[in-house]
Amino acid sequence: TPPFPRSKLPSAPGGLPRPGTPCASPPGLRGSPSETMRKFNIRKVLDGLTAGSSSASQQQQQQHPPGNREPEIQETLQSEHFQLCKTVRHGFPYQPSALAFDPVQKILAVGTQTGALRLFGRPGVECYCQHDSGAAVIQLQFLINEGALVSALADDTLHLWNLRQKRPAILHSLKFCRERVTFCHLPFQSKWLYVGTERGNIHIVNVESFTLSGYVIMWNKAIELSSKSHPGPVVHISDNPMDEGKLLIGFESGTVVLWDLKSKKADYRYTYDEAIHSVAWHHEGKQFICSHSDGTLTIWNVRSPAKPVQTITPHGKQLKDGKKPEPCKPILKVEFKTTRSGVC
Secondary structure: OOOOOOOHHHHEEEEEEOOOHHHHHHOOOOOOOHHHHHHHHHHHHHHHHHHHHHHOOOOOOHOOOOOOOOOOOOOOOHHHHHHOOOOOOOOOOOOOOEEEEEEEOEEEEEEEOOOOOEEEEOOOOEEEEEEEEEEEEOEEEEEEEOEEEEEEOOOOOEEEOOOOOOOOOEEEEEEOOOEEEEEEEEOOOOOOEEEOOOOOEEEEOOOOOOOOEEEEEHHHHHHHOOOOOOOOOEEEEEEEEEEEEEEEEEEEOOEEEEEOOOOOOOEEEEEEOOOOEEEOOOOOOOOEEEEEEOOOOOEEEEOOOOOEEEOOOOOOOOOOOOOOOOOOOOOOOOOOOOOOOOOO
């Protein structure tokens, strides 16, 4: 029992309790109000989180008992179940290198540098084919109104296509091993295909059997003494519109030869000092025109091989005093057309 009643405890000066004397607090208050609120809020939050996690785990256990797991979906689709294919092609063929047209069946054929072949008919009708070698198509020749097409490739191979079936296919192929193919010509309704080579020779192929006939026009016999040097590759072959027995042969060096197929000799030889890019007949078969590397056009009479009837430089600057016009870019393709009034 303390010696003095608690109400009469001695006080230190200033009214403060003496050191070591317990200090009384108001009932229900064990600290500052802020400390009490912090403890209360933290406990409430923790209690809420605990209750939420426990209820979620109970629901999962009810939905998926430990013995029954969620079933796994097995994938049965494999890579071989899918196949990519082209369903449509739109636009003009990429990198075109050869063109041909059948004026009777109205079919346009376009060959490309990647060996592709596109056929266009009436609106909405088109077909795509591909050469297996992938070599560039250098020339196309239709068998007019016969549903067939000849393609010449840069790998010196000739192919005969059958266009009569639903999907065009190659019927025959012919490979040139010793000479490079530079030009082909197939006259209208003819079974003979004329094939010019880089060596200046011309071979004749039977289109029906697609084999060489054995008839060869050698370059040295074609030019004979008209030139002391090699005339270069064959760049043009065409038959006379009025006489299919006369063949016009153009060599790169500028020499043109009119060859008689029956007599197997040259009738006339025409020489110009500029390289030839293209040759075209007049529809009457009495004249032909040549385009050259310096941008000039020369018109020749068949029976006058000494010099051209006319020399034109359509894109060159005409000089005075009768001098030769300045050279310009070559004309790669020329056609001899006649209007209704008869002007060429």
